[in-house]
Amino acid sequence: MNVSRRDFLRTTAAASAFIAMGVPFSWAAQDTTDKWVKGVCRFCGTGCGVMVGVKDGKVVQVKGDPNNHNEGFLCLKGALMVPIIYAKDRVTQPLIRKNGKLTPASWDEALNFTAEKFKQAIKTDGPGSVAYYGSGQALTEETYLVSKIWKAGLKSNNVEGNPRLCMASAVGGYVTTFGKDEPCGSYDDIDAATCFFIIGSNTSECHPILFKRIAKRKQSDPNVKIIVVDPRKTNTARIADLHVSFKPGTDLAILNAMAYHIIDEELDNPRFHSKYVTFMDNEKNKLTFDDYCKFLQDYTPEKAEEISGVPAATIRKMATWFAESSATMSLWCMGLNQRIRGVWANNLTSNLHLLTGQIGKPGATPFSLTGQPNACGGVRDTGGLSHLLPAGRLIANKAHRNEMETLWGIPQDSIHPKPGLHTVALFDAMGEGKVKAIVMLCTNPAHSLPNVNKHRKALAREDTFVCLIEAFADAETMKFADVVLPPAFWCEREGVYGCSERRYALISKAIEPPGECRESIHILIDLAKRIGVDPKLVDFKNSEDIWNEWRKVSQPTPYNFFGITRDRLRKSSGIKWPCPTEDHPGTNIRYVRGKDPNIPADHPDKYFFYGKPDGRAVIWFRPYKGAAEEPDVQYPFVLTTGRVIDHWHTGTMTMKVPELKKSFPSAYVEVNNDDAKRLGINNGDQIKLVTRRDEMDLPARVSDVCRPGLIFVPFHYADKLINKLTLDAFDPGSKQPEYKICAVKIQKV
């Protein structure tokens, strides 16, 4: 055996350290589980399949599901999920706030008290005074059920959830461009793409397993090009052939300039766009290709360089790669969505695909990534937002309302015709005392809302009744709850998650919930009955019943997944809709004849964008628009927020895992090297961040990740709520707030 001196010493040191610390050598290999139960990871929108190892009724191990899209791989969060289930501060019994303190109560007490508050609010202030605020982490069945209870039962359209903060612009983008929500491609496109255009997404840290798949693709073929467009040089940029940093908020100009170059160099695909595309301006006037060229004259790469700071040559290079590759896949996430023109940014990305015909072929697709595990399947599809009804139907559309009224068995024209309040408006209304009672499920708005001081005031109002269904006692929103109901968590009950690629997969029940915890669907059904909702509307014994009704509701629409029966979900590791019949294998590519079951086999054209009346997708003329709060002399820096790989959202789960907690134990502010030098900031110095809303001290991390003029703060930390500083200006179309950009000044403390 060849042991170098250093190796030997190192081993000796490790062994003595081991002995010194008294680490037990009896770590039993946990391979003796009683059973492995199939599920889906609790964290991001990638939706990896997991196998939950159970021994003596307890979860002891988690591993990747080899049959799901992740092929058995998990990221560091997914691999370390077990301690979360057994966290000490799980809420295990109902609590009612008495004299300012949350005190244990019985289920009857808590539910009756909540129901009373709801009845009272509806009686005195009308159905518009009650609301629901949910989450892309709730099960599909839960959100569908809530949507039905509120919209059909209580006649209130105030059904919102955190997907409004995360996905609404992507919904707006897809609907305006293609007529129907959700991506047209799937993760399988990653294996076939030859160019990746990643814009506004730190895939590496936010969707690690997809990043792994992209890297694997790059490894299998070094000619594959990866473009990462992000003002931060994140870990995603490590595998990029081209990392393009730009002035935050100027991406609309860059995207238009790419379109300009594509046309200028005749890299577009006239056969495709002349046949399958409508050109439209902001006023929805149908225009021509020539009008589009004229519109783009304002966005020559040189003009875009002036706006964005990206050299014109780089813009040309990106556009050339995008158009000349045999299959280009664009991926984006919050960088495009959380913006006051998020819908436009989404449109402009899809424009590039429609212009070049990079769509509907394996590897060629515009693909929006989701932040939460069930925002797509659970909220966007089931209509869990204030303007939606299930399966892409709209509240504002009378025919859609009438169809849902028939399906739900309620009188015609009984659903309120006006969309409810969107998230920011909902909490604003709460602040004005107009929303009297709210149920919150599986989300932590007192931490996650933008400009959160304002909304915490609303939640704190004496006359606002907050019922929170929450598993973890350390969630910030607990401070504002009047009633807390303990739900069964993750694999303690059965239900369906739908991830970014339209894939529905089942989380099977692996263990019994602790204490008095109940499945959220039973909490909601019980509550609805006590408020006085017609029991026929909520006549479900279990989540399978709800799933079966939801399948039927989807059947008359292009979302059709009637064929995804519960039995199939139990056997498989997820199926992608549309899936109209039980023998249909699921759909990888939409809008293409022979691939999308919504298009008849004898349809005359290969592509058919059936979501639009004329069957054509839209290339939108979207002008450049900057951020709501641009930096100025007084507040010269841009503050952006986001995730680190080790933590997830408000940290109520990942902070329970010792390794993850220690990996990033506290908040920090990322500052560029040059800025730091100029301001005399060293690593670890306390920095004061001041925005027009609030201020906060944070330790500095000096690096080259942020571009000069930009600072970054992760939003996971309850003791440093960076959302106190962020701005709640929102996109007028999607109503999604602009978390990603606000003006800030920084100074050394």
Next chain:
Amino acid sequence: MTDKSTISSKKRSKPWIFYGSTIFFVIAISFYGYYQSAFPETRCEYGMPHLESPDSASDCYDCHIKSTPKIAQDWYESKHGVMLVKCFVCHGQPDGKGSVPYAVDPDVNATCRKCHDPSIKMMEDKYGLEPKCNDCHPFHNNSLHHEAYVKTKSKKTID
């Protein structure tokens, strides 16, 4: 070798405890001396962070690029490094209070199987061996891009 063993067998009676402990102390002191002198300017700000202040064990890489540069850099360049499968996912945390058993050589069943179960099963079926992944696949050296990609420079430059 033969000579040495003959000598030791001759003198095996009482004094071996004395010699044994002397050798142990010599090794311990020389290791301490070596460690102090080998990386004079690369000691972490926290000294031995996991032992002295467990709460500061934030980014293993930050310190280990100084204290064990080869291992840290191997990880950084490896597939695990690019994918940010960080040290604690396999090694646990040094105070042993984490959810993963703390081990220099991680247990295959407790760690590797979380992601590589299909491959491990395949190897078991093929060779009927108890898996010891690290023997043939040194994790820290499994680079992502092989020749297909120019090796990335470290976040911190090693001299």
